[in-house]
Amino acid sequence: MYLRRAEMRDLPQIETIIQDGKELLRAQNIDQWQGNYPDTKVLVDDIQNGHTMVLVDHNEVLGTAAVIPAPDKSYTGIDGEWLTKDDHYVSIHRVAVSAKHRGQGLSGKLFDAMFAEIDKAATVDGIRIDTHPQNKGMQHVIKKMGFTETGHVQVMTDGENVTDFAYEKYNHQQVPAHVE
Template sequence: MPAIYTRQGTAADIPAIMGIISDARAFLKAQGINQWQGTYPDQPAVEADIAQATNRVLVMDGTVVGTASLIVGPDPFYKRIDGDGWVGTADYMMIHRFAASAKVRGQRLSKLFMTSLLSEAYRRGFRDVRIDTHAQNQIMQHVILGNGFQFRGIVYLDEPVPERNAYQLVMQ
């Protein structure tokens, strides 16, 4: 069985992370989903995540095969939410820029990666975790809902199609 773990991303991981984002962009485009079809997420966003120590990578047998950002809120884009809205007012963490390499697609590593991020949030004292994705991104929604998140409504970002489905997990 391969060694699989999550760690903080480093500057040396940037080429692998950008490759994963490129894979995800192409995969979304092939599905007719316009999420990530512009320049975002770009290398400056990844570099900022690494500089702020918010990037996490999923490593399998020494190779970076996943990337995400685990960020302490609040998120200005989460202030407005149409729908049922957020549950509670506790401090929260967000998961952004979550993607897996095309090399591991179908191996169910996204669920494992998400579980690792949630465990880190819990260890750090956060019981509220939030995430958003494009309404057509059924695969990401499957990962989100499969990890216990609940749909809370629609939030609005700065992208060409700003509406995103928003989800929340309140851990006990």
């Protein structure tokens, strides 16, 4: 099992995994990803911009997420306070794992692999993420992976502003010297 940047040939598997995520959220009566977002255009843009990472085993994509370098327009305003005070962060969006392999700890493996990749960038001090207030499963994963809740952010989804919980974690074991 390994992490790599997605290629356009991965798009069908990524779309299936995103659809799996939408169906799981719908089954839990969570109003997240229930419209068009994330749609094929967003996923293609992520791949073409080199943002999509995929967790792969034997040529099968098991999980996917977009790792986006700062500045992230979703995170320009926060009702709260980020841990890092500059643009030395990356954002993680559109995290999903295959329904065929649910219950195998793939979310943790995906995050661990992304953290290892992000850690190679010495200029990245913080890792930011957000999720819907009703998405208790993702909140659990985010907290388990060492993120701290920092407040609320307004994100645009399917043409509406949605208030999500915001989280951040330091990329390195120690607090960066230039963080206030």
